Amino acid sequence: MSVDGKKLREEARACLGKDRPAGELVDCVARTFSDLEVYREMDDLIIKGGSRFLIVRRVGADRFRTSENAWAPTTNLVDFGGGAERTLDQLINEISVFGR
Numbered sequence: 391m392s393v394d395g396k397k398l399r400e401e402a403r404a405c406l407g408k409d410r411p412a413g414e415l416v417d418c419v420a421r422t423f424s425d426l427e428v429y430r431e432m433d434d435l436i437i438k439g440g441s442r443f444l445i446v447r448r449v450g451a452d453r454f455r456t457s458e459n460a461w462a463p464t465t466n467l468v469d470f471g472g473g474a475e476r477t478l479d480q481l482i483n484e485i486s487v488f489g490r
Contacts, residue, residue: 395482395483395486398418398422398482398486399478399479399482401418401421401422402415402418402478402481402482403478405417405418406448406478408451409451410448411433411434411447411448412433412434412435412446412447412448412454413430413431413432413433413434413435414430415435415446416428416429416430416435419435419437419485422489423437423485423489425439425489426438426439426488426489427439431463431465433447433448434446434447434465434468435447436463437485437488437489438463439488439489441460441461442458442459442460442488443458443459443460443461443462443463443464444456444457444458444484444485444488445457445458445459445463445464445465445467445468445473446481446485447465447468447473449475452477452478453475453476453477454475454476454477454478454481455468455471455472455473455474455475455476456468456473456474456475456476456481456484457472457473457474458488
């Protein structure tokens with residue numbers, strides 16, 4: 391699937407605004423990656439691709455913390471400040487790679 395990264399970034403910025411949680415990206419990501427299971431757990435975005443899960447939590451204006459887990463959609467790593475920190479552009483790139 392070919393992804394229009396620029397369009398997805400614009401949609402993501404509109405969905406998130408300045409202070410909305412990562413979970414607000416559910417519809418944007420689901421529209422773009424119809425083969426992924428995308429849902430919200432509290433304020434976090436959970437993306438399931440095969441047996442892997444990508445957990446996304448917003449931690450600042452343009453900062454997100456991500457964690458990739460196999461077999462279980464756990465937020466434990468991001469709950470305690472772990473995982474990788476990403477900008478929105480980096481997050482969109484990570485989701486695009488995850489969606490392949």
